Amino acid sequence: MDLIRWCAAVIWFLGIIMPEIRSNAKSLDSVRSLDTILQDYAYRAFVYPRTGEVYRANVPSNLSGISLSVVRLRSGSLRTRGMYSFNEFDIPQGVIVVPYVIRLAMVYQNLGNWSSVYYAVPGYTFVTPVIGLFAYNASNISATNLPELNLVPPSTNPISIKFDGLNLLSDENDVKCVHFHVDGSYTLEDLISGERCTVNGHGHFSVAVNSSDLAPSPSPSNESPPVAKKWTENHVWKIIVGVSGGVLVVIIFLFFILWLLRYSRGRKMRKMLKRSESGEELSRQRIGNAQLPVANMVRTRPVLEN
């Protein structure tokens, strides 16, 4: 029947656009849940934490390759003294966190060989791992699922990152600092004096080079991002198009069902009318055990040919 065929077609079409939506929604989720897992594991390094001391934290075995460290600070001392360096990050005096907390923890992530599993910039290749810097409320060191605090550096004195080995890149290369924000967007900026990136908030950071500049020689970190798992602006568009496409299909489908119902009701009416006009009612005859409708007349009589 037509209706069944239509349903099948619609389900098939939804099946094509749905996986795209699901795989991308999962991607921002998985990036965010990675941060949640890493906050939890970072805080496990706090047993009797000493203020200002950097602790290395363990990661779950299914994430090995990621390195994680954490330090607990008082907001007041962060503001007045600063914390000179935290791995690649240089944190100047005057940094505050918003909203205000008495004690905070700075969590440093280095995604190592997981960098391009979680992050990508279309047209660019990472030449450093993706690293992350986050601040959390550390009044309760057994808390999990904490929201990030905003890190606000003084406008005159930004936080900066010094990656190792960037001087190996030639000047002709199109090299950019990448800042991945927690909403899934990213920004590209030029390096400062060819070796530093500036940081104006929490998030993930890396340095990337135009992939076509790297084409002749393999990239230093040997990371050619697989396309399937990326959370990029491109995908945001695909999702928007996918969702509105899906909604449109559902609406069209509902209209079709309505039309179908009305059409079949109309056809039944017409049939009944026609039948009552012609007055032709099929009579029933018993054939074997069944009552079957049979025509009274045979309109075309068989004629034997000579």
Ligand SMILES: *[C@@H]1O[C@H](CO)[C@@H](O)[C@H](O)[C@H]1NC(C)=O
């Ligand atoms: C790693 O395993 C833990 C359970 O041990 C699970 O909760 C977590 O989602 C896993 N993470 C990844 C990225 O697979």
Ligand SMILES: *[C@@H]1O[C@H](CO)[C@@H](O)[C@H](O)[C@H]1NC(C)=O
């Ligand atoms: C990263 O390296 C570790 C070993 O150091 C390995 O266990 C892990 O599977 C690697 N991760 C990826 C995404 O290749």
Ligand SMILES: *[C@@H]1O[C@H](CO)[C@@H](O)[C@H](O)[C@H]1NC(C)=O
């Ligand atoms: C990368 O470089 C090529 C050639 O130099 C240029 O055409 C392309 O637009 C660049 N890509 C990006 C993303 O800037």
Ligand SMILES: *[C@@H]1O[C@H](CO)[C@@H](O)[C@H](O)[C@H]1NC(C)=O
């Ligand atoms: C920080 O955590 C403590 C203890 O859990 C809580 O009392 C306080 O309200 C939190 N501060 C903020 C700004 O969330």
Ligand SMILES: *[C@@H]1O[C@H](CO)[C@@H](O)[C@H](O)[C@H]1NC(C)=O
């Ligand atoms: C700290 O967090 C843990 C885990 O969420 C909770 O069980 C405990 O009550 C909290 N303690 C305080 C003092 O808020």
